Amino acid sequence: MKIAVLYGGTSGEREVSLSTGKGIIKALENKGHIVTPIDFSPDKIEEVLKLKVDLVFIGLHGRFGEDGKIQGLLDMLEIPYVGSGVLASALAMDKAKSKQIFSLNGLHTAKSEVYDVTDETRFDRIEKEIKRAFKLPFVIKPNQEGSTLGLSIVKNEKDIRSAIVMAAKSDSMILVEDYVKGREVTVPVMGIKGEEQALPVIEIIPKNDYYDFDSKYKPGGSEHIVPAKVDEKLTTQLKEDAVTAHQLLDCDVYSRVDFIINEENEPIILEVNTLPGMTPTSLFPDSAQEIGLSYDDLIEKFVELSQSNKEKKV
Template sequence: MKIAVLYGGTSGEREVSLSTGKGIIQALENYGHEVVGIDFSPERLEEIIQLKVDLVFIGLHGKYGEDGKIQSLLDMLEIPYVGSGVLASALAMDKTKAKQIFASNGIQIAKSNSYSADLGITAIAEDVRKHFTPPFVVKPNQEGSTLGLTIVKQDHQIENALELAVKSDSTILVEEYVKGREMTVPVIGRQGEEQALPVIEIIPKNEYYDFDSKYKPGGSEHIVPAEIDQDLTVRMQEEAILAHQELGCKVYSRVDFIINEQNEPVILEVNTLPGMTPTSLFPDSAQEIGWSYDELIQKFVELSASEQRKTV
């Protein structure tokens, strides 16, 4: 197939996306595909509009990649692509909306409130003090890789945390801090036939799973499969598939949880375009069941082609 890989982009996750794109391009070439690599920018949309390819593999992360915007453009151009469509991408990126969907389906979430930046930092801080007691988390409603996130441990940090979050988004999410073990569950498959791959436990070297822990060499340790009991494993895998399905995701996603001090999984978010470097979490889990990185990328291509045939 002739496949275009979109990578790079303009979000705060650009560097990660460059690595993701490099890995995807190499894997596709190893399988004999003709690959066109595009360092995507919203200022150069003609590169997308003029594309003549069989499929687009989106290796972008964050805004303009994971939020449904590029998917919308590709839909209008009638170019098939790997992964979730416009609505699922937008819902997963909007943490507040996603949490409402999770809760309505019986998946445990952390208590949270969202605030429009138009209210002003002072008014937001006043309301936060009424409803939350440190420690709690302040973060942009639509951003990835923990960019703009602060764990507020003392009252005087609130305003600074809000100022940081508002640099990344016009809506701020404040949620209770859930202490526990970081877990993630990759999901893959045709719609209605998804399977969950082995659960991964993430042990960050820093205090929490921040940007450096995610992407710097040695920043975190991945334990695959996670050392938890079978009942908890099955529950998380089932809830990961349910979250993926209820958002309307396609082909693949990765669902993040924290196991709280009561040994219950609390869902954090669904990543519709998770990091896909050869050492990322999703490929680590796939390797546990015998799928190489190249095989995994090829599976995404085959699933996308099969979903496309189904809708034609």
Template sequence: MKIAVLYGGTSGEREVSLSTGKGIIQALENKGHEVTAVDFSPDRLDQVTALDVDLVFIGLHGRFGEDGRIQGLLDMKGLPYVGSGVLASALAMDKAKSKQIFSLNGLNTAESAAFDVTDESQWSSIEHDIKQQFQVPFVIKPNQEGSTLGLTIVKDEADAGRAVKTAAQSDSMILVEDYVKGREVTVPVMGRRGEEKALPVIEIIPKNDYYDFDSKYQPGGSEHIVPAELPADITAKLQEDAVRAHQLLGCDVYSRVDFIINDKNEPVILEVNTLPGMTPTSLFPDAAQEIGLSYDDLIQSFVDLSQPAYEKKV
């Protein structure tokens, strides 16, 4: 097939996306596909609109890639692509909205509240409201950002104002939520609509206090245990909740769902990643490897799962 890979982008996760794109491109070429590589920028949309390919593989992360915008452009051009559509992408990227959907459907979430930080003159008032509603420790982060960029775990109320300012640099909305201490795990999900399956649960043991940007992307920043050493009932619950979250948002082909297992051994859902890191050493490929699916075969399986969209086009 003729496949375009969009990677790079302009978000704070550009470097990760460059690595993801390189891995995807190599895997597709290894499988015999004709690949067009596009280092995407919103300033060069003609690179996308002029594409003459059978399928687009989105290897972007963060804004303009994971939030539904590039998906909308591809939809308008009639170009089929791998992964979730506009609505699912936008919902997953909007942490406040997705948490509402999860909570309304019985999934366990941390208590949270969203605040509009567009008007800097209101930050002091917002800081006051946060202190009234939450007890330390709590988390302040951008509502729409990935890779824990702009996130602060507030352990002292005096640091709340600085945390608001940090998060506001990345987004016009911030999310404040109770800090849930526990074991960090993630569950990859893949499959056709209504037939999704969860891959093995991965436990993440970061070298820092929590799974921050450096833990995710620096060599030796974290340890991945696949499969996670958990009781069978907890594993089953995590996999069931992951598939449920994927379906509730209307995700397609694949996603990765992040959880914390709290001190009561209850999974607390954090977020759904519709375009998780896909470097050869990323979490999703780690889980695939555990069930005998090589990196190249995993990438090919995403293409195969996207065939209905391609067939509809032709």
């Protein structure tokens, strides 16, 4: 097949996306596809408009890649692509909106509030509202950002303002939520629409205090335990909750769902990643390896699933 790979981008996750893109390009070439690589940015839309390919593989992360915008452009051009569509991408990227959907459908979420930070003169009021609504420690992060960029775990009231300022650099809306102490796990999901299945659960043991950017992407930054050492009942619940979350947002082909297992042994859903990292240290390929899928085979599987879903739509 002729497949274009969009990667790079302009978000704070550009470096990660460059690594993801290189991995995808190599895997597709190894499988015999003709690949057109595009280090994408909004000023390169002309390259996308001129594309003559069978499929686009989106290896972008963050804004203009994971938020539904590039998906909308490809839809208008009637070019099929791997992964979730406009609505699912936008909903998953908007943490506050997706948490509302999860909570309304019985999935456990941490208590949270969203605040508009477009006007710096309101920061004093926002800080007071946060103090009234939350008990230390709590998390402040951009509402639409990935890879824990702009995230702070606030343990002291004097740090609230700086956490607001840092999160506001990445987004016009910030999310404040209870800090849930527990074990960090993630569950990859993939499959034909309506028949998705969860892959082995992964436990993440970061070398730092929490699973931050360095823990995610620097070699040795975290340990991935696959399958996670959790009992059978909890494993089943995590997998069921992950598939439910994937389907609630109407995700397509694949996603990765992040959880914290709290001290009561309950899975608290954090977010759904519609374009999870596919770098050499990424989680999804680790889980796929456990069921006998090499990196190259995993990428090829995404292509096959995209074709199957396209045929179902027709």
